[in-house]
Every structure is written in C-alpha cells, then in structure tokens.
Amino acid sequence: MSSELNIESPARINVADASKHAGELVEIRGWLYNLRKSGKIVFPIIRDGSGLMQCVAVKSNLPEPVFETLKNLTQESSFTIKGTVRAEPRAIGGYELDVADAQLVQRVSEEHPYPITPKDHGIEFLMDHRHLWLRSRRQHAAIRVRHEIVKGIRDYFDSHGFVLVDTPIFTPAACEGSTTLFEVDYFEDEKVYLTQSGQLYNEANAMAFGKVYCFGPTFRAEKSKTRRHLTEFWMVEPEIAFADLEEIKRVAEELILYLISRVLENRKEELKVLERDIAKLEAVHAPFPRMSYDEAVKLLQSRGSEIQWGGDFGNADETLLAQGFESPVIVDRYPAEIKAFYFQPDEQRPELALGVDIIAPDGYGEIVGGGQRIHDLALLEQRLVEHNLPREAFEWYLDIRRFGSVPHGGFGLGVERFVAWVCNLEHVRETIPYPRMLYRTRP
RNA sequence: UCCUCAGUAGCUCAACGGUAGAGCAUUCGGCUGUUAACCGAAGGGUUGUAGGUUCGAAUCCUACCUGAGGAGCCA
Structure with missing residues (x-):
C-alpha cells in the first residue's frame, strides 16, 4: 500500500522527540493505539514505544489508497507514517502529524482482534496477556x-x-x-x-x-x-x-x-x-x-x-x-x-x-x-x-x-x-x- | 497452609427460582477536529466442571477446578 506520491525519505524520529521537529517532514514507525474516524477525516494515534502521537489524515489531501489504509487500520496494526509535525495543544503530547503518506506493515486481522480494548479489563485477563x-x-x-x-x-x-x-x-x-x-x-x-x-x-x-x-x-x-x-x-x-x-x-x-x-x-x-x-x-x-x-x-x-x-x-x-x-x-x-x-x-x-x-x-x-x-x-x-x-x-x-x-x-x-x-x-x-x-x- | 470473595458473549458487567441482556470489541452503513468520539444495523452463549433439590436452576445445596484479596513470613 505505498503512495503514488514520491516523498523523499524524511528523518525517522521518535514520538518523544517530536517537539524538536516542529514544521519538519518526518517518518514515524509504530503501532496503532487508537483510531477515530469522522467520514472524510481520520485520527490515527500512533504508538512507537517512546510515546503517543495523534496523526490527522484528510481524505481530500491524500491518495485514495493511503487514506483507505489508515481508515481500515485495526488496533495495534503496525505501520509507518510520514507527515509534518505541528504543535497542537489539543492533542496528546502537544504535537500532531499532518499525514502525507503511510504504509502498512502488518494489519491485525478482524478474526483475531487485539484483545486489550480501550475499556476496562479484569486483572486475570490482563495478567494472562x-x-x-x-x-x-x-x-x-x-x-x-x-x-x-x-x-x-x-x-x-x-x-x-x-x-x-x-x-x-x-x-x-x-x-x-x-x-x-x-x-x-x-x-x-x-x-x-x-x-x-x-x-x-x-x-x-x-x-x-x-x-x-x-x-x-x-x-x-x-x-x-x-x-x-x-x-x-x-x-x-x-x-x-x-x-x-x-x-x-x-x-x-x-x-x-x-x-x-x-x-x-x-x-x-x-x-x-x-x-x-x-x-x-x-x-x-x-x-x-x-x-x-x-x-x-x-x-x-x-x-x-x-x-x-x-x-x-x-x-x-x-x-x-x-x-x-x-x-x-x-x-x-x-x-x-x-x-x-x-x-x-x-x-x-x-x-x-x-x-x-x-x-x-x-x-x-x-x-x-x-x-x-x-x-x-x-x-x-x-x-x-x-x-x-x-x-x-x-x-x-x-x-x-x-x-x-x-x-x-x-x-x-x-x-x-x-x-x-x-x-x-x-x-x-x-x-x-x-x-x-x-x-x-x-x- | 489457612480465611474471605468471585467465575454468565472476545472483554467489563446485569439478570438472583419462570423466554439469558447491555456497553465495549468485531463486521456493514453514516459523519471534515475527534479526545475511552458519536449515530444506525448485524453476528456472537452447553452461564467454570460434576452431581443434587425442583414441574422448572445462571439463580438454591455439595464437591472439585480456576482466579482475586488477606493472614502467617518477608523486600
């Protein structure tokens, strides 16, 4: 699922270092923490081990396959994403990524979805996982x-x-x-x-x-x-x-x-x-x-x-x-x-x-x-x-x-x-x- | 080892003797600023196991299994 856009290889950064890259085009590699959709705009939150960062993907600004990839991400699917870092006080961590491109690495299947949902779990279940x-x-x-x-x-x-x-x-x-x-x-x-x-x-x-x-x-x-x-x-x-x-x-x-x-x-x-x-x-x-x-x-x-x-x-x-x-x-x-x-x-x-x-x-x-x-x-x-x-x-x-x-x-x-x-x-x-x-x- | 409590949908729980239900997750549909987003629909169950009581048991009784909290002991 690669983009038709030819985006030069931007710097790979950790989410924790986002503040040092405001305004820059960067690449982040990680897993989907959570995804909110609203029709023609989706907000995937990427988790890269160093932190969480909300990404903003607008349908009209992206090639169809890239938008579809992001829209259909399941929890904890692995992917890489490229975009521009922007300060955003509303977002977790204070920075957002305006998405330019994204690539799926492995999609978590719906037959076996990620078991730990954003809702409550008991201790036995959590310890088993x-x-x-x-x-x-x-x-x-x-x-x-x-x-x-x-x-x-x-x-x-x-x-x-x-x-x-x-x-x-x-x-x-x-x-x-x-x-x-x-x-x-x-x-x-x-x-x-x-x-x-x-x-x-x-x-x-x-x-x-x-x-x-x-x-x-x-x-x-x-x-x-x-x-x-x-x-x-x-x-x-x-x-x-x-x-x-x-x-x-x-x-x-x-x-x-x-x-x-x-x-x-x-x-x-x-x-x-x-x-x-x-x-x-x-x-x-x-x-x-x-x-x-x-x-x-x-x-x-x-x-x-x-x-x-x-x-x-x-x-x-x-x-x-x-x-x-x-x-x-x-x-x-x-x-x-x-x-x-x-x-x-x-x-x-x-x-x-x-x-x-x-x-x-x-x-x-x-x-x-x-x-x-x-x-x-x-x-x-x-x-x-x-x-x-x-x-x-x-x-x-x-x-x-x-x-x-x-x-x-x-x-x-x-x-x-x-x-x-x-x-x-x-x-x-x-x-x-x-x-x-x-x-x-x-x- | 002992005491107490709990096991119902993938998860968290409700139903407490009379047709097993909700939210989340999953699937489908809708939505251009969402913050565990929201709205509509669908699929999903041998109620931990084995006995017993009863016309009828998720519900009451017994045993066992599994888990949690605590005691003793310790960091």
Missing part, C-alpha cells in the same frame, strides 16, 4: 519509572565509591536457615538453591573491596499471596566494611532520597500518567523519622495495635506505624530473637540486634532491611549453634572473622516494593515486566 499489556500507557509508565530507579541505584553506588560485585544465584545453603528456598535438582552430590540474598557473599566482598553492592534477582519460595509479594524479585544490597549501624541508616536514607529526586526530575510525565500525587513524593525529606523498636512498639500500642514487645510487625502494624509521617520511617534495634543469626548485638542491651528496617508510607511496607553484622568469631560460632545451622557450610563465612575481621554492615532494598511506592501502584506485579507469583508463572 501481560506480553501485550506492557503496551498500555500505565504499564509503560511504571516500567519506565522502574528503569529510572534501577539506573539511579547504579549511579548512586557507582558515584559513591562502591564496586559492583555480583553474588551467585545458585547457592549451596540457606542464607538465613529458613525454609523458603527454591531447590534446584541438577548438581550432583549436592543440593543447590536459588539465592534469597547475596548478603553472606557481600560480606566477603566488602572485605576485599571495602564498599560493594550486588544487584540482581532473588527468589523466595514463600506461600505469600499479597500485593507486596513476588516469588522472583530484584534487590540491591550494599555492604560496607568498617560501617556501624548509624552509617548503614545514613546510606539507606541518602539512597532513597536520591532515587526519589531522580524520578521527580526525569519521570514526572510517567507519574502523571499513573496519577501519582507528586506533592507527597516531593514532601519526602531528610532526616527520616527514626525510632527504636521499643519506641515503635509503644507508638503502635498507643495507636491501638495489639502488638507486644518481642513480636514482629505485621503489615497492619507497618501501615499504622508509618501513618502521619511524610517520609519513610527508620526503625532499629529489634529483639535478637526475631532477627537473623548474623546481627551484631547492641552493646548495652545484648538482647537487641543492631538491625534496621525502613518502612514506606501508605502501606507499602518494608522497603529496606539491614543492619550491622557480627564481626567476632566466637560470637558468630555461638549463633550458628543457637540457630542449629550446619557449621561446615559456613566455614568460608567464618573465615571473614578470622582474617582481619572488622565491624561492617549493609542492607537490602527491594526494587519492586520501592517502585510500587513511588508509582502508588496497588500491587507490585505491575512494577516488573513479567511477575512471578505463587499462582502465576506465565507468560
């Missing part, structure tokens, strides 16, 4: 915010003296001795699991490089079925030699503030598409509210929670705790009993662990968990016994305490929960392209 759902505006916006946050994480650590030292995905033992691991049936003579944290390796790497981080997917075989859980999720974990709990808190706070400023700087359009209340993000500021576990329990009790000292916070408690604060809440010094074996005890009150969690506002829950690690060999050996962990598997980990042991610590930040909070999404499943959940492994 996740590979197509990603073409939608909101999904597009969320994934771009995710990209900004991932890039922001790397930029932050790379510019603060950290070395990226990635940790293995296949690991021979539990990091925390729990039962939430995916077993891999492949390696001979040995059970191997998918990692749930790179932390133990991170500690070794911090002794090699000083300041390190790992960034990759992690896996939890928990039977969790909530809006905050994925079985496969991404986590960034920094670890710092010679750091104490206060430094860990400071770095986590600084990272969070930096990531939010990056998103506000570069992804405001996406936040608008997501209908995120931007003022609430702009209100996040240093210093974050800080409290001890003791104080958090008292605060929760005063707000009506049933929690008793010694118990861990449930989701309701986390939401209640964060209420009334503009910034995430930093809670530290938890009872050692409810924390993992490797936390350094508080010097004054050894029943407390120098662990820290950072709880996001609005019920998004724990976005950071970390703390200061045990650096004393004898104490760590004792903890392994107390937690019934197989010493042999941890010999290499004990080496870190044998060869120039120093105080150190780190934390993990869950990318999807963080993105969900920044985007104000109902569920973390929309923050990752292909979510893996308890009852969802396809597409």
Whole structure:
C-alpha cells in the first residue's frame, strides 16, 4: 500500500522527540493505539514505544489508497507514517502529524482482534496477556519509572565509591536457615538453591573491596499471596566494611532520597500518567523519622495495635506505624530473637540486634532491611549453634572473622516494593515486566 | 497452609427460582477536529466442571477446578 506520491525519505524520529521537529517532514514507525474516524477525516494515534502521537489524515489531501489504509487500520496494526509535525495543544503530547503518506506493515486481522480494548479489563485477563499489556500507557509508565530507579541505584553506588560485585544465584545453603528456598535438582552430590540474598557473599566482598553492592534477582519460595509479594524479585544490597549501624541508616536514607529526586526530575510525565500525587513524593525529606523498636512498639500500642514487645510487625502494624509521617520511617534495634543469626548485638542491651528496617508510607511496607553484622568469631560460632545451622557450610563465612575481621554492615532494598511506592501502584506485579507469583508463572 | 470473595458473549458487567441482556470489541452503513468520539444495523452463549433439590436452576445445596484479596513470613 505505498503512495503514488514520491516523498523523499524524511528523518525517522521518535514520538518523544517530536517537539524538536516542529514544521519538519518526518517518518514515524509504530503501532496503532487508537483510531477515530469522522467520514472524510481520520485520527490515527500512533504508538512507537517512546510515546503517543495523534496523526490527522484528510481524505481530500491524500491518495485514495493511503487514506483507505489508515481508515481500515485495526488496533495495534503496525505501520509507518510520514507527515509534518505541528504543535497542537489539543492533542496528546502537544504535537500532531499532518499525514502525507503511510504504509502498512502488518494489519491485525478482524478474526483475531487485539484483545486489550480501550475499556476496562479484569486483572486475570490482563495478567494472562501481560506480553501485550506492557503496551498500555500505565504499564509503560511504571516500567519506565522502574528503569529510572534501577539506573539511579547504579549511579548512586557507582558515584559513591562502591564496586559492583555480583553474588551467585545458585547457592549451596540457606542464607538465613529458613525454609523458603527454591531447590534446584541438577548438581550432583549436592543440593543447590536459588539465592534469597547475596548478603553472606557481600560480606566477603566488602572485605576485599571495602564498599560493594550486588544487584540482581532473588527468589523466595514463600506461600505469600499479597500485593507486596513476588516469588522472583530484584534487590540491591550494599555492604560496607568498617560501617556501624548509624552509617548503614545514613546510606539507606541518602539512597532513597536520591532515587526519589531522580524520578521527580526525569519521570514526572510517567507519574502523571499513573496519577501519582507528586506533592507527597516531593514532601519526602531528610532526616527520616527514626525510632527504636521499643519506641515503635509503644507508638503502635498507643495507636491501638495489639502488638507486644518481642513480636514482629505485621503489615497492619507497618501501615499504622508509618501513618502521619511524610517520609519513610527508620526503625532499629529489634529483639535478637526475631532477627537473623548474623546481627551484631547492641552493646548495652545484648538482647537487641543492631538491625534496621525502613518502612514506606501508605502501606507499602518494608522497603529496606539491614543492619550491622557480627564481626567476632566466637560470637558468630555461638549463633550458628543457637540457630542449629550446619557449621561446615559456613566455614568460608567464618573465615571473614578470622582474617582481619572488622565491624561492617549493609542492607537490602527491594526494587519492586520501592517502585510500587513511588508509582502508588496497588500491587507490585505491575512494577516488573513479567511477575512471578505463587499462582502465576506465565507468560 | 489457612480465611474471605468471585467465575454468565472476545472483554467489563446485569439478570438472583419462570423466554439469558447491555456497553465495549468485531463486521456493514453514516459523519471534515475527534479526545475511552458519536449515530444506525448485524453476528456472537452447553452461564467454570460434576452431581443434587425442583414441574422448572445462571439463580438454591455439595464437591472439585480456576482466579482475586488477606493472614502467617518477608523486600
């Protein structure tokens, strides 16, 4: 379906760059987002991955086949289009294309029309069509915010003296001795699991490089079925030699503030598409509210929670705790009993662990968990016994305490929960392209 | 693993014991500025599955399947 007009090859542009080409003849390649017809004028909206742009095709100005091609486009049909860019405040994105020529690449057949229509759909249907759902505006916006946050994480650590030292995905033992691991049936003579944290390796790497981080997917075989859980999720974990709990808190706070400023700087359009209340993000500021576990329990009790000292916070408690604060809440010094074996005890009150969690506002829950690690060999050996962990598997980990042991610590930040909070999404499943959940492994 | 809720047209839903319906999508027709465009027409159904109650079941009962939300646990 090519035009009879002989239009010279114009510049191929992305819709996102339309403002730089006002008045110019350009070519755009993409897919049909939506089409409105009105007799002798049609308004195809093209989606090229970078944005949306309304095109205007007037029958009297175009060769018959070109107009017919555009008029008969079906949703998500692929095509290329040439025309002149013109500022148009009424149009989405502020620019329109006055069509001169168009060429069909592949027309979506009416026997199998594009399933995701501009009307409402249920979550099951959308998840079954996740590979197509990603073409939608909101999904597009969320994934771009995710990209900004991932890039922001790397930029932050790379510019603060950290070395990226990635940790293995296949690991021979539990990091925390729990039962939430995916077993891999492949390696001979040995059970191997998918990692749930790179932390133990991170500690070794911090002794090699000083300041390190790992960034990759992690896996939890928990039977969790909530809006905050994925079985496969991404986590960034920094670890710092010679750091104490206060430094860990400071770095986590600084990272969070930096990531939010990056998103506000570069992804405001996406936040608008997501209908995120931007003022609430702009209100996040240093210093974050800080409290001890003791104080958090008292605060929760005063707000009506049933929690008793010694118990861990449930989701309701986390939401209640964060209420009334503009910034995430930093809670530290938890009872050692409810924390993992490797936390350094508080010097004054050894029943407390120098662990820290950072709880996001609005019920998004724990976005950071970390703390200061045990650096004393004898104490760590004792903890392994107390937690019934197989010493042999941890010999290499004990080496870190044998060869120039120093105080150190780190934390993990869950990318999807963080993105969900920044985007104000109902569920973390929309923050990752292909979510893996308890009852969802396809597409 | 447990608790709660839901499965009706391709999609979103209505009908709640008495002839299964609407909007969107699709097809055909109309419209030169539409903004999830609009107007007219058409096609489209073993009501998740299997039993049961009843003269009669999408509707009531039982089991199962699938999905969603939550608890515990976690980022």
